[in-house]
Amino acid sequence: MQAVLEKEISDGKKTYQLWRSAGKPDLDYPKAENDKYLLHVEINGYLAPLGMTDFNLTDICGFEPAAQKLYGGKENRGTWLNAAEKSGGHEAVGTAVAEERKEIERLGSEPARQTEYIQNLLNGYVSTYLKSKETGGQTFPDFTGALVVNELAKCVELSAVYREKQQADEKARQARAEEEEKAYCEEQNKAANQMVSEAIQIIQNGGILKNETVKFYSSRYSFSSYSIVNHLMRQYQVDVPLRTQGWINDKLHSVTIKGGKCEYFQYYRAKNGRVSQKFFDCMRELIQAIAEQAPAGESTDVA
Structure with missing residues (x-):
């Protein structure tokens, strides 16, 4: 300068x-x-x-x-x-x-x-x-x-030590952060898998299945979010039209399963809104798929 x-x-x-x-x-x-x-x-x-x-x-x-x-x-x-x-x-x-x-x-x-x-x-x-x-x-x-104390050469030496320490500290911090993130994702996914297992049991044994949102985390700030009914249909490979998927996400509140079939459901009404005519067919396929297969167990889908 x-x-x-x-x-x-x-x-x-x-x-x-x-x-x-x-x-x-x-x-x-x-x-x-x-x-x-x-x-x-x-x-x-x-x-x-x-x-x-x-x-x-x-x-x-x-x-x-x-x-x-x-x-x-x-x-x-x-x-x-x-x-x-x-x-x-x-x-x-x-x-x-x-x-x-x-x-x-x-x-x-x-x-x-x-x-x-x-x-x-x-x-x-x-x-x-x-x-x-x-x-x-x-x-x-x-x-x-x-x-000020005329020890610039010594300071250069100390700076190298300090920089190495900072790098080691940062590496340790990153490792801790990764472990914390892994534990966080495992905890969240465990809760999501529990929701899925309980939903499958309701479909198998009967009861009211609330169409709550389930989230699967790949990292703390990256996750896939589904309504639980859409997630189950995806998991059991039920072919659901996109319009019906949207209706399930936006309108479906809960489903009542009785005697191995979808007895009725509750949904959010909207002006000029229409009930999905395809929904009963998709639910019938889902109930049949769950009945025919062994329990799917915990889902690991985080895509």
Whole structure:
């Protein structure tokens, strides 16, 4: 990156040079003229990114002292502005905010404040790096912190260890996720198979078969969903016209089986809706197929 010196700041003891890119602005929609480029701080011959513009730096450094001066502390800001609105309306609030902005820029641009903030920021990076060093790379090794203590080569070594650990952790996480998903699908499919078995018993022994939805899962977010009557007809290879399948899905509520035949059924009425004339024929084939075959057992169809 080609860089130009933005400014040099100091508190009288510590001095930092802040740089920015010499190319096009980093931000497409800056809030101010000094909000176009991200700042970098020079550390031992390297430029470390600060992740903020000069506008951000000024805002961070100036807000609390400005709030202290204007409101007696940032915790009083909301109360003060609400009182201003009640007494003078939006115009009073606008004037107060403009004064606040002026104080933030004045106080936040002071070199000593900015130097202190960057020093604290870098100290945090150093702490992160030293923790990684103490654990042999088991935690994140911050390169900026390593630059400050001039241990970049050691940080590269720790980074390789940390990256390997992250890959191992991710592999273990994926394995756990796969096991959890497998267990979830098995549980859901077990419940679905139980519904199918109970439906077959009703058809064999008689009773009311509710046309509930049954779902078979191939993964947590991928499943096949059928009305249970359509599923049984599919399982026992009963040829059902598409229109009849749609009627079973949308209209059929329940079927009463008595004496080895479909005695009657309940369905949802709709305006101008018609009862499927083919349904009784399909049910007769299904009842006969179940009677002729050994119990189909648990379905494993998840297509």
